Amino acid sequence: MTSSPRHEGMTGYLTRRRFGQLAALGLVAGVGSVGPTSSAVATGADARVHYDRARRLAGSDPVLRALVAALTPGFDFPRPPAPAPIKLFDNLAMLSVGWVSAMAVLTDDGIVMIDALTSPAEAESVLVRGLRELGADPETIRYVVVTHGHEDHFGGAQYLADHYGARVLMSPADWDLVARTRPANAPTRDLDIADGQRLTFGGTTIQLHHTPGHTPGTVSPIIPVRAGRERHTAMLWGGTNPPTTPTELRTYLASIHSFRARMRQADVDVELSNHPGDYGLQRAEQLRSRPGRANPFVLGRPRTQRFMAVMDSMLRGRLADAEAGNARGASRSHGAAVQRCC
Structure with missing residues (x-):
């Protein structure tokens, strides 16, 4: 598959100049302080120990600093402009509306989409159009x-099923969640994802691991990627925005631990996200503007493990806050958003 020229003038797309302007103003995810926002809730001494450790682990690393910010209580998830579609690797494309992204795994026999954005309209205007722009069918x-x-994450899935015969996969717990909540644009129940399932297609094997916490059945993939002769292994954490109750937070922490071990076994050295709380949009623009340079999504194995260590410390802080009763304000202000996004 060959890349076609990028059309920066397309409506809603984020040009490099505009991206630089937004970054200078601190309006793009991950830019600016990693401390709490103005809406942050009160934090107890026990929680601060964990938050401080996360900040020390992050140091000056922009990816890890962005993660600390995204997991800080009271953080308001940004709504940056949509970037143009881009191949992050030869066999992996990012198709984004800014605040949420989908990934397309490009195999010898066809495409596996990881998520499908918010609606049939975005499936058509962003996913389908973006794939064609990148030379994929x-x-x-x-x-x-x-x-x-x-x-x-599922809003465009039924469109892809109806128009291209795509099969839709979700964990059983989240198929049940969709059936209970009956959201708009819900896909018809199709295939279940078992924990640790391997989806092999077109010579590519994607590992699918249950990582509940954000939702009862969140799934995090591990994906082989390539750039020229280089071979790497990518992970995508399936749901970043933490829950608010101690029970759900403990589940989230357990998922961090299990997935971190699976990452280690798979020699994961690339970090991806479906939301911009990991400095991902900035890295995509770096990749676009500096062809031939080191790929900024390749963190290396130690740094991807540190990414999960930062997440672990931040979630321990969130749990300490919740157990101390200091998260009531965050629950009131963010409870609705947790049910529908991120």
Whole structure:
């Protein structure tokens, strides 16, 4: 598959100049302080120990600092402009509306989508159009792996099923979540994802691991990627925005631990996200503007493990806050958003 020229003038797309302007103003995810926002809740001494450790682990690393910010209580998830579609690797494309992204795994026999954005309209205007712009054929979409049962991740899945015959996969727990909540644009129940399932298609094997916490059945993939002769292994954490109750937070922490071990076994050295709380949009623009330079999504194995260590410390802080009763304000202000996004 060959890349076609990028059309920066397309409506809603984020040009490099505009991106630089937004970054200078601190309006793009991950830019600025990693401390709490103005809406942050009170934090107890026990929680601060964990938050401080996360900040020390992050140091000056922009990816890890962005993660600390995204997991800080009271953080308001940004709504940056949409970037143009881009191949992050030879066999992996990012198709984004800014605040939420989907990934397309490009195999010898067709395409596996990881998530499907928010609606049929975005499936058509962003996913289908973006794939064509990158030289990929949306007619070959065969699977849509939905990381979790929120509309910003499955909203375009039924469109892809109806137009291209794609099979839609989700964990049983999140198929049940969708059935209970009956959100708009919900796909018809299709294939279940078992914990640790391997989806092999077109010579590519994607590992799908249950990582509940954000939702009851969040799934995090591990994906082989390539750039020229280089071979790497990528992970995508399926649901970043933490829950608010101690029970759910403990589940989230357990998922961090299990997935971190699976990352280690798979020699993961690339970090991806379906939301911009990991400095991902900035890294995509770096990749676009500096062809031939080191790929900024390749963190290396130690740094991807440190990414999970930062997440672990931040979640321990969130749990300490919740157990101390200091998260009531965050629950009131963010409870609705947790049910539908991120």
